[in-house]
Amino acid sequence: MKALVVYESLWGNTAAIAAAIAEGIGPHARALHTGEVDPGEARAADLLVVGAPVHAFGMPSAASKQSVDQRPVPAGAITPDTHQPTLRSWLEEAPVTDGLAAAFDTRIKGPLGHGGASKIEKLLAARGRVIASPAMGFYVKNDKAPTAPASMLVSGELDRARRWGESLATHVEHEP
Numbered sequence: 001m002k003a004l005v006v007y008e009s010l011w012g013n014t015a016a017i018a019a020a021i022a023e024g025i026g027p028h029a030r031a032l033h034t035g036e037v038d039p040g041e042a043r044a045a046d047l048l049v050v051g052a053p054v055h056a057f058g059m060p061s062a063a064s065k066q067s068v069d070q071r072p073v074p075a076g077a078i079t080p081d082t083h084q085p086t087l088r089s090w091l092e093e094a095p096v097t098d099g100l101a102a103a104f105d106t107r108i109k110g111p112l113g114h115g116g117a118s119k120i121e122k123l124l125a126a127r128g129r130v131i132a133s134p135a136m137g138f139y140v141k142n143d144k145a146p147t148a149p150a151s152m153l154v155s156g157e158l159d160r161a162r163r164w165g166e167s168l169a170t171h172v173e174h175e176p
């Protein structure tokens with residue numbers, strides 16, 4: 001079974017969740033950001049898991065990343081990576097195949113935290129992918145000045161991501 005986890009991430013939180021999901025799926029699974037994925041590898045993936053941070057109740061966009069670029073980085077905070085291709089543009093160009101897929105996002109707990117993974121799921125379905133498991137959200141703290149990569153993650157979320165990856169692997173194993 002070939003599995004690939006593709007993500008977009010500014011401060012490393014979605015990246016860390018993606019790595020934990022890949023670890024849960026198994027040793028053959030890789031987590032790569034949108035700028036690192038070879039289209040052939042995406043086409044060949046029996047299971048494609050795709051995630052991004054929630055921005056403005058949806059997926060990151062050129063405008064949401066520009067707004068981040070325009071904010072000064074507070075003293076002691078890490079600089080966000082705004083140069084990865086957006087997941088939306090990556091998905092719009094992703095190869096059409098009938099393999100399995102699942103979507104996830106990172107979000108703030110509460111009324112702000114929705115709209116990312118559900119949109120990713122729709123774009124995956126538009127590329128022909130069959131949704132193996134309902135979209136999943138992983139929680140971050142609302143920290144405007146994170147001082148280390150992945151430091152916004154709520155405690156326990158990496159374990160939850162690993163377990164979700166394990167459950168996704170069983171979906172693929174059960175496919176005829």
Ligand SMILES: Cc1cc2nc3c(=O)[nH]c(=O)nc-3n(C[C@H](O)[C@H](O)[C@H](O)COP(=O)(O)O)c2cc1C
Nearest residue numbers: 009010011012013014053055056057106108112113
């Ligand atoms: C421009 C912008 C808009 C955001 N909008 C939302 C939002 O609508 N809902 C939410 O839950 N989180 C929102 N967030 C918080 C992000 O989800 C959080 O920064 C992200 O999960 C961190 O992941 P990353 O380190 O992988 O980028 C927003 C963040 C930014 C920078």
